[in-house]
Amino acid sequence: MTKAMATACLAFLFPLCAGAAEPDAARFELQRSGDHFVRLDKQTGAMSICQDKDGNLVCRMAADERAAYDAELDRLSDRVTALEKSVAANEGKSTLPTDAEVDRSIGIMERMMRSFMGMVKEFQNEEQTDKPLPQKTRALYE
Template sequence: MAILVGLLCLLPARAQEAPSYTLQKTNDGYVRMNNKTGQMSICHEKSGQLICKMAVEERAAYDEDIADLKARVTKLEDAVASIGKLPPVVRDALPSQEDFEKGLSYMEKFLRRFMGIARDFENEEKGANPGSQSPQKT
């Protein structure tokens, strides 16, 4: 246990993280490099502040990405807007309210007639065996 504590004391408390950017002085100002992405910017000192602008090639790539994203957003917005509209084939395939009520009426008549036939069978069975009890129904 003491050996483990001794080894832990030798390790640094926290590993140093690499800086996000590296600045390199040039004749005209500075070049700033993003250590994670590798993108470079040209920086000039103005009124005690460092003003950085993207390199020309990176700016063109950035503008292309923005244009591509705008086109994709427009396409998605059009797709979302069209979802609410049913195509005529689907809309015309749905029954009208009148047809729906007519179908429901047929179904109701069928069920009433069916239940009447079932009652008639039950009454006939009771009439044939007046002294017998009807079986338990669960």
């Protein structure tokens, strides 16, 4: 590849890479509130408190959101711990039904289907013994 071709490739790809690295400017909204800013993430609805520190805008979660975040994190951590204990307790044990349980279930379903099909046959026999239904359609041209 020549130097000119490499330069052309870089010139073409650089704007694409630069655009991908930039955050969406319309995603956040800043509002001044006293000596700090409130930043709203329009995609997620999360709010942050931001302050200017040495020319940089430093943001942190709002207190009530942080408490909700910590509570959810604790809940998920407890759930993971409970699941890990459950897996450890069942190690080596199969949670699949035994052959006897499968056979029993199939037997129950078979009896249910035979009973259902018997009822269907009874209804069909009743319809055949009843008198014929009157015709409810008329000829279009009488």
